[in-house]
Amino acid sequence: MIAGTVQAGGVAIAAFLLLAAMICAGIRIVRGPSGPDRVVALDMLGILGVAAAGMAVVVSGSTAFIDIALGVALVGFLAAVAFAGFIERGSINEEEEEER
């Protein structure tokens, strides 16, 4: 009985903390100021997405959500790598691009 209450309370608190964290990352995405800042905030949001999928397991009781957490982690990594390549190439000015 007590254990159930403690767990329910812990889940509720954790969910609120995660929500606040997502809002913080969202504000950084909106505010920028530069593209890379937004990408880092997006990466953070991806990690928070993994955490949120983990929370979904506890809240809904369906353990299938843990597979979603794995998938989100994978996609977030790929997105960060792709954005990194984009940022790095985007910085090279056109003259150097033509030389290549």
Place this chain on the structure above:
Amino acid sequence: MTAFLSAIFLVAGAALCLLASVGVLRLPDFFMRMHAATKAGVAGCGLLLIGVAFAYPSPGMWIKVTIAIAFLLLTTPIAGHLLARAGYVAGVPLWGGTLEDQLRGELPRGDFDSPPTASLGRKTMNPTIEHLVLGLANGPGMEAAMTSAIELAKTHRAELAGLAIIDTRTLENVGPVPIGGNYYAAQLRRTLVAKARHRMAETVQSFEQAAQHAGIRFSVSVEEGDPIPILLARLKPGVTLVMPRRAWFDHGLADRKIDPAARLARHHIGSGKHADDDAPLVVSG
């Protein structure tokens, strides 16, 4: 027991996630934000996943959680490293308080979001004045400042931006108000600011006539408020500010005399050297 452990891990993980996000939001530059996102983010997410495994303990769950955490621990540092490298190469500005840049010379570094005219190389090659700002204040010395600014604009073919400011901060400071005198103090403030607007309009008009007569490109902008931050915002590298030596943006209406050179020098604009002649102040950004 596992319920307690699960609750502890869930809350600790979510709290670390929040800490990481606050870091992403509050830290001053890109590299610090990235470090907060990767380190604290992975730690928080890992703890939270352990909490999930404690909530539904089964071998399959533990294996999946272990795989997820291992995956996060492997990929997030790589992603963070790639992002930091890309950001550095792209030239994302470092925090102003950075003491040492150990990557200088190791990696190429671009210019981020800055126009090519503002880069140092061109400025040292061709030291012309690119932007001229003339402070428009009604008072002694304004004519001299105007003519010298127009001369500068002609020789350097620069656009002359007239900047008229009404120093409401000084004008609204009417001194101690006796009890019951608030109404009159407010009226006095309004009258002073209205008078200042009038005088400023005269100066702007004479500037427009002079500039049109000289046939240069010019623009006029009017601002109200504390002049120092307004001037600081305008005074970027490549910008030269011309100010009358004896007139301030109170347009001669403040009850005490204001020395523009001293006032500007106090905020680290210009050298603040005292000159007895009426030559206008010229400050480069």
